[in-house]
Amino acid sequence: MKTLVFMFLKPLRVATLTLLVSLSAIATVTALAQTQRRSPEEIDREVDALLPKLTLEQKIELLGGGEGAFTYAIPHIGLPPLKNSDGPVGVRSWGPTTAYAAGIGLAASWDTAFAQRLGESLGRDARARGVNFLLGPGVNIYRAPMNGRNFEYFGEDPYLAGQIAAHYILGVQSRDVVATVKHYAANNSEYDRDNINAIIDERTLREIYLPVFEAAVKEGHVGAVMDSYNLVNGEYTTQNEFLDTEVLKKDWGFRGILMSDWGATHSVAAANAGLDLEMPSPEFMNQRTLLPAIKEGQVSIATIDDKVRRILRIAVEFGFLNHDQTELSTPLYNQESRAVALQSAEESLVLLKNEGHLLPLDLSRVHTITIIGPDAYPPQASAGGSANVDAFAPVSFLTGLSDAAPNLKVLWSPGIKDLSQLFGAGNFSTDEQGKHPGLRQEEFDSGTFVGKPDRVSVVPNVDHWEDTEFTTPANKKLAVRWAGYYTPPTSEATCFIAATKGGDSYRLYVNERLVLQGLPHRGEPQAAEIDLPASRPVSVRFDYLPDNDHRPFGLAAFPAADMLEPNVRKLAALGDVVVVSVGFTSETEKEGHDRTYELPPGQEDLIKAVVGANPHAIVVLTVGGSVATGDWLDRVPALLQTWYGGSEAGNALAAALLGRVTPSGKLPITWWRRVEDNPAYPNYYEEPGTHEVKYREGVFLGYRAVGKTGKKPLFPFGFGLSYTMFAFSHLSVTPQVASPEEPISVSFDVQNTGQQTGAEVAQVYVGDPSATVPRPEKELKGFERVELRPGETKHLVVKLNKRSLAYWDVNTHGWKVDPGQFVVYVGDASEYVPLRQEFTVR
Secondary structure, three states, rough: OHHHHHHHHOOOOOOOOOOOOOHHHHHHHHHHHHHHHHHOOOHHHHHHHHHHOHHHHHHHHOEEOOOOOOOOEEEHEOOOOOOEEEEEOOOHHHHOOOOOOHHHHHHHHOOHHHHHHHHHHHHHHHOOOOOOOEOEOOOOOOOOOOOOOOOHHOOHHHHHHHHHHHHHHHHOOOOOEEEEEEEEEOOOOOOOOOOEEOOOOHHHHHHHOOHHHHHHHHOOOOEEEEOOEEEEEEEEEOOHHHHHHHHHHOOOOOOOOOEOOOOOOOOHHHHHHHHHOEEOOOOOOHHHHHHHHHHHOOOOHHHHHHHHHHHHHHHHHOOOOOOOOOOOOOOOOOHHHHHHHHHHHHHHOOOEEEEOOOOOOOOOOOOEEEEOOOOOOOOOOEEEEOOOOOOOOOOHHHHHHHHHOOEEEEEEEEOOHHHHHHOOOEEEEOOOOOOOEEEEEEEEEOOOOOOOOOOOEEEOOOOOOOOOOOOOOOOOOOOOEEEEEOOOOOOOOEEEEOOOOOOOOOEEOOOOOEEEEEEEOOOOEEEEEEEEOOOOOEEEEEEEEEEOOOOOOOEEEEEEEHEOOEEEEEEEOHHHHHHEEEEEEOOOOEEEEOOOOOOOHHHHHHHHHHHHOOOEEEEEEEEEOOOOOOOHHHHHOEEEOOOHHHHHHHHHHHHOOOOOOOOOOOOOOOOOHHHHHOOOOOHHOOOOOOOOEOOOOHHHHHHHHHHHHHHOOEOOOOOEOOOOEEEEEEEEEHHHOOOOOOOEEEEEEEEEOOOHHHEEEEEEEEEOOOOOOOOOOOOOEEEEEEEOOOOOEEEEEEEEEEHOEEEEOOOOOOOEEEEEEEHHHHHHHEEEEEEEEEEOOO
């Protein structure tokens, strides 16, 4: 709160206003200034005038972060310290704020106009906190569901992601806040992200992983780009000249600032490769390293000047030299931002299953709702890491339902026990007879389990999930083994759970058989259910390799039935319907490590138990992508994907369940029947013995692989149900014979044939069956979200251009259109395209 008080006290520097002008007038003048962008030529002239006023030492000082999340100030030219804030789903870094739906939820809206409105709201929130740079949007392509940061990004398709990103950026920057598109490039997983070397062929890079950044630059006119932590084709992105200079600055004409992710710079080579700003502090872009490099001719003055020009160019363009960034007329917590947050949660909802029209609920028949599950309460506004938001007054699913209908009786249970309740459980003993409780703890300072342990003790259990004071000796790499016996109290299945965080790893052996293996950054916790006879001890060995001190970890063993709360079936049966709220949290899906494909331990058992007690069940998922559903989906009549809905998630869910809002979200990903069906799955992790991740699936990612592999998705890309129905008709493609440079119009009708108002997303795909290179059967090249009343029809026209038809030619290193036959497909999912028409490119 001290920070907020400080910001309120900052003086407002607007030269043309007097102290008598009202705050509303200040807001009006500021808004006018934000709409009157100066020309690039005017900006460059002012930068040319400022540059000679700086010494070489001052120029270099500008190339690294200053104190905290600020850049350095140069007071004598009027340049203040520029303030950064984490994004992208809220202005995270400076106290509580409004949380909007996660990026993948925004992509699920397929609503570019709303993406721009949400960006404007983020920009307004940033100005209320004096923020110059919002570190968002995150736009990395959804390659596989395990990536811990998928929730921040805009899905698997580069065209959809690019359109959402560009409009988001336009909105943010309309408020004189610099959007920072990240993470450039191919940061498609969180495990070992500092060392991964993404091996991607030229065509795949250009067609799948770079277009969203290109759209951000060319269509969104983004002011800043952030490099990622990983390597691409053998070089760290912060010193990857091909990406940073050849592609970003030369090919795309990027005029803004290329900054590093926090601590992602590895050497002074980054200066020549194209990096402009090293954050959060100058480990390499400083006077100590750059002045000698300049003197020895390794780095030129022109290179330094280009970086400084870019920083000054942004400061001039966004008015940082002539207005105070803190907009006092905007409350930190305001109704306008809340309204946008609510719309973001509502439009992101994707209805995946609705057998028997269970939804929307009929309140003349439904009087009691039971909501069960760990994600029902407290609210899960956002997932974890630098995108996690301390939200003002977030609304949980339980609260939203309770408040939505005063006459509705709402019952609640978390359904399963929390990890903190489970760790420490277990009938462990150091001897097979069970006479000596506890486990033998052996510590090895060598970092391996070879030889004699350096310390031996007996501990009651392995429970450091909340108490993380397990300390590694100085300058040692610790390895810890716990060994003993577990005696099952009953003949029910026994559940073993283990969990670590970050770079820690472990192996759990039961009767000398490996049952759980935790690898660094791969997702925790994990569980295994094993049938064991009662009262017969089994040997247990838990080998743990901590990456560093003070990370949570734990081990537990107990009857599997004990995972569920004892009254869960009874409560489920009391409801006319039951909502099962499961998924991940900010601790289990987050930056820094990947997540499991399976739901967290106990949640599948919870779904089965609830549905067994009450067949009128609605499963509500809070996850950043797809999860395993094979063991329970056939048992539940309704499934709703909410992603992470932000501050207003609970109100949005209640509105959808009660029919006050008709779900309109469409999947921005392909949801495969099994994770093994994902074309990237065999290549997702590093090659054995290396840090190389080879993108062998090439351009056949997600829905693009369907026609090639023959694998059919569970829910296809673009899929989403509604409470109403739509029909497509009257497709026309003109001209029927076109040159590659000629615009092509795709027109068709969309009609609401149901009984409720709703929104449909019309999707236009293009196929190139006569191409001289392997291409996907169809690729998304246009879309439009349209709201229709019952019986209403709208005529839509989607324009295609050369890029809509082209592939990247590795021989000419450019976009190429092969003459021949093309096919246009129109529908509302990649696998539902009822309209089809051919045309020819000569």
